[in-house]
Amino acid sequence: MSGSSVEVGFTDALNNPLLFSPEHFPSKIGGHPAWLNPANLPSVPICTICGDPLVFFSQIYAGLDRPSNGFHRTLYVFLCRRGSCYTDNKQPVRVFRCQLPADNPFYGLQPVPEGDADVNDIGENKSFAQSHNGYTNICGVCGCKAPLKCSKCQSAHYCSKSHQKYDWHEHKLNCKDQTASQNKPVHLSKSSLLFKEFDIIIEREKEKENVEIDPEELARIQNSSDAYQISGKDAESLSKEYGKDSDPTFTKFKERISRDPSQILRYARHDTPLWPVSTAQCSAAPPCGVCKAPRSFEVQFLPTLLYLLGVGKEKEDMDWATLVLFTCSKDCEVEEYVEEFAWTQTYPTG
Ligand SMILES: [Zn+2]
Ligand SMILES: [Zn+2]
Numbered sequence: 001m002s003g004s005s006v007e008v009g010f011t012d013a014l015n016n017p018l019l020f021s022p023e024h025f026p027s028k029i030g031g032h033p034a035w036l037n038p039a040n041l042p043s044v045p046i047c048t049i050c051g052d053p054l055v056f057f058s059q060i061y062a063g064l065d066r067p068s069n070g071f072h073r074t075l076y077v078f079l080c081r082r083g084s085c086y087t088d089n090k091q092p093v094r095v096f097r098c099q100l101p102a103d104n105p106f107y108g109l110q111p112v113p114e115g116d117a118d119v120n121d122i123g124e125n126k127s128f129a130q131s132h133n134g135y136t137n138i139c140g141v142c143g144c145k146a147p148l149k150c151s152k153c154q155s156a157h158y159c160s161k162s163h164q165k166y167d168w169h170e171h172k173l174n175c176k177d178q179t180a181s182q183n184k185p186v187h188l189s190k191s192s193l194l195f196k197e198f199d200i201i202i203e204r205e206k207e208k209e210n211v212e213i214d215p216e217e218l219a220r221i222q223n224s225s226d227a228y229q230i231s232g233k234d235a236e237s238l239s240k241e242y243g244k245d246s247d248p249t250f251t252k253f254k255e256r257i258s259r260d261p262s263q264i265l266r267y268a269r270h271d272t273p274l275w276p277v278s279t280a281q282c283s284a285a286p287p288c289g290v291c292k293a294p295r296s297f298e299v300q301f302l303p304t305l306l307y308l309l310g311v312g313k314e315k316e317d318m319d320w321a322t323l324v325l326f327t328c329s330k331d332c333e334v335e336e337y338v339e340e341f342a343w344t345q346t347y348p349t350g
């Protein structure tokens, strides 16, 4: 992996939630998905292991500077929060790619000024879904395509029976109030099922020569996990397996991450992932399901993110060393949302 081609992402709190709406083409963690193509949403992805709807994890906007195809381009990641669904290299993770040309029915050629976003008519714990209005009904709990609706009031929409059930204790309080909600823009409540929402800032990775690591500091990095923040559970399992740097892959990983210790993702199109540990790496991603071109590496999420999200504290929480996305190397033209390939590398157990 050459230093100059890698970009790293950091989280940032965003005070104005309207900037997370689709017309601002956000890259973010958590909350509801901001759908690039609001007219043709995928069905809510279901965990093949436990049967629950997967939870929206992140979206990465990576446009292609090619007006004809993929001028706008966003990847959407969904996963199961349940740790037991990740055992034996099972992958309860799905990623979708959506592309639009510059000339499209949803967004103008000029960017929407950030100043136009008005935070005043939106509650602190809500997200704005006006851009989705009029195209597709979206689930009031998770923000995914919603083929079901409340049979009493016909105005609350859900992706699945599971989310309808989840929402009932709150929805029953205003179930009959359908006239009031007719003309208002849809605001979605942030349910506790969702991940905490963060903005993602992308920067070029620091070059090695710009980082002065003296030998003492390097020794500290190699011998401790606090230069690289990981959940308590990770630290425990890592120190058991790698405390004496028995895995050179892990040492190399820590050294590379130490250039930007608070990074939560790495973006290096067509390059290779930086695997934290030597086991359970993905050897070959299957080819693109649409054009059959090989898929190449695009982006990976780091366990620093789980630490920030407070995931991994509970025994039943998911836990992984990295989550890697592989996408069509040809960026083939797609309508609607097509599935790409995601791989979670879990820590060895033992
Ligand atoms: Zn599951
Ligand atoms: Zn839902």
Ligand SMILES: [Zn+2]
Pocket (backbone or CB within 6 Å): 150, 151, 152, 153, 154, 155, 156, 171, 174, 175, 176
């Ligand atoms: Zn109702």
Ligand SMILES: [Zn+2]
Pocket (backbone or CB within 6 Å): 288, 289, 290, 291, 292, 293, 328, 329, 330, 331, 332
């Ligand atoms: Zn393709």
